[in-house]
Amino acid sequence: MGKMVMKNMFDKNGFVLCGLDARQKKQNIIVTLCVIGSFIISAFTFMNFLYCLSDCIGSIVCASPDISLRDAIRSVPIFLSFFMSLSGLMVAHTFYRNESENILKRKAKKHAVIGIVLGVITIVYVIAMRIAGRYLSLVEGAPSPLYPLDAIIFALIFIATGIFIISYFKKTADKPRYAGPTRAPVQKKGRGVRSFFRAFWLLIGLYGFCGFFYSIFIVDFTNGYVPYIIAVMLVSCVAFASIAVWELYYNNLTAEKRMKVTLPLSLISVVVSVLTAVVYFTALKGNLDGPSNVGFGILPIAFSASVNFATLLVVVTPIIVSVTALIKGIYRKIKFK
Amino acid sequence: MKKNVLCIFLAAMMLLSLASCAKTQISSEHLQDYVFTLQYHDNYNILQLTDIHWNVNTSAKASMNYLDKLLKEVNDHIVAVQGAGAKIDLIELTGDMFMLANSYHLMTFIDYFEKKAEEYGFVYAPIWGNHDRHSLYNPNELADRFKNAKHCVYYEQPDDLYGRSNYIINLTEDGTKNTAAAWMIANIDSGAAFSETELSVFRDYDYIRPDQTEWFISEHALAGEDVPAIAYYHIPQDENEKAWVAVSEEGAQMKNKFFKLEGFADNGNEKYASDFIDRAKDHNLKAAFMGHAHNVDWTVEYEGVVLGLGVKTGTELYFAHIDVNSEDKAVKAGLADSGITENFDLIGASLVTLTGKDGSFDLEHLYFNERENGDFSAWVKW
Numbered sequence: 001m002g003k004m005v006m007k008n009m010f011d012k013n014g015f016v017l018c019g020l021d022a023r024q025k026k027q028n029i030i031v032t033l034c035v036i037g038s039f040i041i042s043a044f045t046f047m048n049f050l051y052c053l054s055d056c057i058g059s060i061v062c063a064s065p066d067i068s069l070r071d072a073i074r075s076v077p078i079f080l081s082f083f084m085s086l087s088g089l090m091v092a093h094t095f096y097r098n099e100s101e102n103i104l105k106r107k108a109k110k111h112a113v114i115g116i117v118l119g120v121i122t123i124v125y126v127i128a129m130r131i132a133g134r135y136l137s138l139v140e141g142a143p144s145p146l147y148p149l150d151a152i153i154f155a156l157i158f159i160a161t162g163i164f165i166i167s168y169f170k171k172t173a174d175k176p177r178y179a180g181p182t183r184a185p186v187q188k189k190g191r192g193v194r195s196f197f198r199a200f201w202l203l204i205g206l207y208g209f210c211g212f213f214y215s216i217f218i219v220d221f222t223n224g225y226v227p228y229i230i231a232v233m234l235v236s237c238v239a240f241a242s243i244a245v246w247e248l249y250y251n252n253l254t255a256e257k258r259m260k261v262t263l264p265l266s267l268i269s270v271v272v273s274v275l276t277a278v279v280y281f282t283a284l285k286g287n288l289d290g291p292s293n294v295g296f297g298i299l300p301i302a303f304s305a306s307v308n309f310a311t312l313l314v315v316v317t318p319i320i321v322s323v324t325a326l327i328k329g330i331y332r333k334i335k336f337k
Numbered sequence: 338m339k340k341n342v343l344c345i346f347l348a349a350m351m352l353l354s355l356a357s358c359a360k361t362q363i364s365s366e367h368l369q370d371y372v373f374t375l376q377y378h379d380n381y382n383i384l385q386l387t388d389i390h391w392n393v394n395t396s397a398k399a400s401m402n403y404l405d406k407l408l409k410e411v412n413d414h415i416v417a418v419q420g421a422g423a424k425i426d427l428i429e430l431t432g433d434m435f436m437l438a439n440s441y442h443l444m445t446f447i448d449y450f451e452k453k454a455e456e457y458g459f460v461y462a463p464i465w466g467n468h469d470r471h472s473l474y475n476p477n478e479l480a481d482r483f484k485n486a487k488h489c490v491y492y493e494q495p496d497d498l499y500g501r502s503n504y505i506i507n508l509t510e511d512g513t514k515n516t517a518a519a520w521m522i523a524n525i526d527s528g529a530a531f532s533e534t535e536l537s538v539f540r541d542y543d544y545i546r547p548d549q550t551e552w553f554i555s556e557h558a559l560a561g562e563d564v565p566a567i568a569y570y571h572i573p574q575d576e577n578e579k580a581w582v583a584v585s586e587e588g589a590q591m592k593n594k595f596f597k598l599e600g601f602a603d604n605g606n607e608k609y610a611s612d613f614i615d616r617a618k619d620h621n622l623k624a625a626f627m628g629h630a631h632n633v634d635w636t637v638e639y640e641g642v643v644l645g646l647g648v649k650t651g652t653e654l655y656f657a658h659i660d661v662n663s664e665d666k667a668v669k670a671g672l673a674d675s676g677i678t679e680n681f682d683l684i685g686a687s688l689v690t691l692t693g694k695d696g697s698f699d700l701e702h703l704y705f706n707e708r709e710n711g712d713f714s715a716w717v718k719w
Contacts, residue, residue: 051393051437051473055654058436062631064655071394078393135396142397143439220476222495285535292529292540293470312538 009264014257016181028180032248034092042085043210046203048143049082073134077151078143080122084158087115091165095178097251099185104178105169116162119155126152183251201243204317208239211314219294228290231283235315238276242269242318246325263329269322277315362496364503364552368559369514371552372505373490375427375460376512377519380419381691384411384459385569387431387628387646390468390653391442401449403651407686407705410714412457414703415688425459427490427506429524431628431647432466432571436654439473447486454488462490462522465502466571466628467529467542476501499546500526505556507564508691518560519694520567523553525613527572527627542572542629544604545613553613557620565696567689568617568625573601573646575610580639594719595645595702596671596683597635598657618642623696624689632657632683634702635671636719643719647687648702657683675717682706 012018017028052075059068072079090111098104126148129135138149146153169177187194215233245265253261284290364371391400408425415423428450435442450461463483470476480501483491492504504524510516528543557566578601583589604610614625624643631654636645649656659668659681685705691698700719706712 047473048393055392055394055437059655062655067652067655074396075394136398140396140398141445142391142395142442143393144441214473218473218475222477223501281535284532288533288535289528289531289543292467292531292543294476 009261011257014254014261015252016183016254017252018254020181024179024181027178031092031095031178031180035089035096038085038089038092039206040209042082042089043206043213045078045082045085046206047210047214048078050207051143052078073129076125077122077148077155080118080125081151081154084115084118084122084155087111087118088158088161091115091161095180096183097185098178098180098182100182101177108165109169112162112165115158116166119159119162122155123152181252201317201321204239204314205243208236208242208314211236212240223294225287225290225294227283228287229294231280232291232294234276235280238273238318239314242273242321245269246321259332262325263333266322266325266329269318270326273318273322277319280315360495362494364496364498364548365555367494367496368555370494371492371503371556372507372514372559373492374507374509374512374514374518375490377508377510377691377694379691379693380423381426381508381520382415382419382424383427383429383522383567383689383691384425385429385431385626385628385647385687385689386650387571387687388433388466388631388649388654389430389446389651390433390436391446392435392437392653393439395438395442395653397442397445400651400653403707404449404453406707406712407650407703408453408457410705410712411686411688411703414716419690425457427522428459428461429522429569429626430461430463431569431626432464432527433468433628434463434466435472435479436468437472440478442472443474443479443482447482447489451486451488460488460490462504462506462524462569463502464524464569464571465500465526470529497548498552499549500528502526503549503552505560507560518564520691521557521560521564523556523566523568525549525553525568525570527570527574541606541609542602542604544572544609544611545570545574547612550611550613550616553617554620557617563621565621565623565694566617567623567698568613570625570627572629573603573627573644574614574625575603575605575607576614576639576642577601577635577637577644577646578603578605580637580644581635583639584637591637591639593635593637594674595634595636595717596632596657596659596667598632598667598671598683599630601633601646602630614639614642614644621696623698624700626687626689631655634683634687636700643700645687645700645719648683648685648704650684650686652682652684659683675715677704677715677717679713681713681715 017025020028052071056068056072059065059071088111091108094104094107094111126135126138129148130138135148139146141147144150212233215229215236219229219233221229250258250261250265362370389400391397411425415425434446453459454461469479480491480493483489484493490504490506491502493501502524503526506522506524507514507518508520508522509518525545526549527545530540530542532540553568557564560566580591580593581597581601584591584593614622617625618640622642624645626645626647628647628649630646631649633646634648636643659672659677661672661678661680663669681704683704685703688701688703689698690701702717702719704713704715704717
């Protein structure tokens with residue numbers, strides 16, 4: 001039975017990529033790589049964003065809003081770089097979804113323009129702050145040796161990418177454009193709520209990815225707490241995998257296939273995410289000072305507030321996602337029986 | 338395929354297990370290993386810098402400019418009071434040097450202190466604070482960089498002691514272990530935080546654990562029962578709060594001074610109260626200095642031990658603005674006998690001068706603020 005389900009889930013005829021010609025396949029590979037690449041960049045900029053935000057929140061919590069403001073002013077380019085990379089991810093994702101020619105053109109151009117505007121703001125801001133003496137030099141240093149110059153370079157890359165996207169649509173105005181596959185559109189019903197939760201889920205996924213990646217380098221395996229370390233890496237991994245499975249696997253299926261797969265996939269997701277939560281809390285029980293002592297750099301918000309909030313959020317979100325999918329799967333099964 | 342995945346998984350687990358099984362040192366069998374020695378002289382100057390808090394938002398350049406001026410002010414003050422040739426002998430960095438920082442901050446910080454150590458002729462001794470564990474570097478990287486820095490005194494081994502940086506600096510006649518200690522300085526890692534249960538929403542701040550107290554007592558016995566001792570660590574223990582309650586609510590007559598503008602941010606839970614001060618005071622502990630609560634530098638003589646928080650160093654994260662016209666009782670108490678007549682920020686450093694081998698010492702707090710129209714500097718004696 002299990003084998004049957006797995007075989008059925010990975011039946012290649014059920015994928016939207018099935019039957020594409022060579023050009024379409026090439027375009028699809030490029031777009032998928034762009035989605036993955038921009039997701040990774042967004043994950044790193046998101047972690048920087050969280051770090052800056054955590055420090056600013058810390059100052060506010062400690063009744064020093066003036067310090068928070070001073071720090072926020074210094075780190076505006078870091079905050080903007082996250083939104084810039086997010087605009088890049090949105091452009092790539094719009095191509096990936098390819099809901100329709102009009103939607104693709106409208107949305108991709110919109111996100112490209114947002115990226116260009118943010119890039120320009122970043123460059124103008126850094127130069128203005130340098131002239132005003134708020135930056136002691138263009139390579140003042142911290143958090144990187146080249147800060148804030150690296151923010152200008154990052155902005156220039158996004159401006160160039162944005163211009164490329166806009167000119168792509170201009171050049172191909174009279175010709176057939178992107179010919180990649182169309183993937184499941186976001187349903188119109190409750191679009192606002194769906195978009196909100198999807199954005200939240202994306203942030204958890206970015207957090208999970210970066211947390212897992214950093215943990216490989218910054219977690220100290222030699223100082224005890226090994227069960228907790230493994231558990232926290234598992235949590236980060238599942239948070240990221242949750243988005244990867246649904247976005248890169250589920251959304252690559254044909255509509256008919258998705259109908260069939262929703263229920264078994266959501267069941268597997270529920271089991272994995274619940275098991276992860278159990279593993280996490282069991283490990284925490286044996287390492288109650290684990291969160292504060294090993295690699296806590298990967299969970300910045302949680303530590304600043306001295307609460308377990310962020311970790312709980314990362315543990316719980318995949319469960320919510322999979323339970324939602326399970327309810328959807330059951331509903332569809334009953335409806336189409 | 339399944340076999341391959343299983344093999345990779347098992348190999349990863351084995352590597353993790355091997356890493357975690359690094360040889361653990363039994364501290365009681367290696368007491369000498371934890372001891373550094375430096376040469377003692379009367380008027381030995383120990384500067385405490387605390388809660389520097391370099392983070393992702395910090396301008397390292399601006400922070401170093403502040404530290405440049407601060408160190409010059411301290412050095413000039415020492416020379417003015419003690420005469421030419423006197424200097425900062427030791428800097429105690431009592432935790433939270435970093436928070437939400439990365440390797441770049443770490444390298445820049447150590448390079449800076451190495452440069453200044455050459456310039457002023459001091460050595461520096463870092464202690465972990467709760468936030469030093471909270472960064473994008475591997476904790477081992479921090480330990481290794483401190484261990485390898487030329488002017489840094491630091492010891493860390495995988496051992497049976499709680500925390501990471503527990504070590505002793507004995508000030509001896511000739512600066513070696515061959516002569517008797519005149520003073521013992523204990524640097525203790527007071528940890529970070531812990532959850533009471535796996536489902537707790539909040540975390541409690543950590544405390545000095547009984548095994549660390551036991552280790553301190555053994556090290557002190559090794560140095561000599563008559564040797565006066567000072568402890569430096571990051572998180573205040575329960576005695577600070579007890580002393581505060583005794584002074585402020587019960588009207589106890591204890592010598593106390595400086596500012597207490599917020600709580601001590603200690604564990605605050607009787608169940609997890611540390612036995613450190615309670616037991617160490619019977620082993621010639623003369624003073625214990627810490628950091629952690631930035632708006633507090635309140636110092637008190639409690640049951641024969643001077644307990645004090647250092648003045649927060651630099652402008653990162655948060656600090657108090659002192660209004661000399663404030664009607665606030667705590668501000669007024671802090672300003673009493675300080676001679677300060679203008680508003681200032683509660684940032685700077687604390688200076689301990691060991692005046693004799695009999696356990697006597699002086700303590701001064703420096704409030705130092707950078708200002709466009711001339712920096713503010715005020716020394717207030719304990």
